[in-house]
Amino acid sequence: APTKPSYTNLSVTNGRYVVGLFSARQTITVEKIFSAPAQNYSCIDFNSRKELCTGTITGDLFFCSNVNYDATQNFYCP
16 A cells, blocks of 8 residues: 655744645556457547547647547547
């Protein structure tokens, strides 16, 4: 199991406690056996794939779909 670091650079100032916000990123790969061809299967639906690839928040992050069902869409990447 991962351990949490105990280091912090935050301290009590003038008798007041401080709160720090932070973020972390971890990548985990899990393989799942599935009998359908991978190019025809997606864990997220069409609208979610479209939003991820072209939406206002993530549209400029170069996401694309390799799901064959999206082959006629502008966000498809073969």
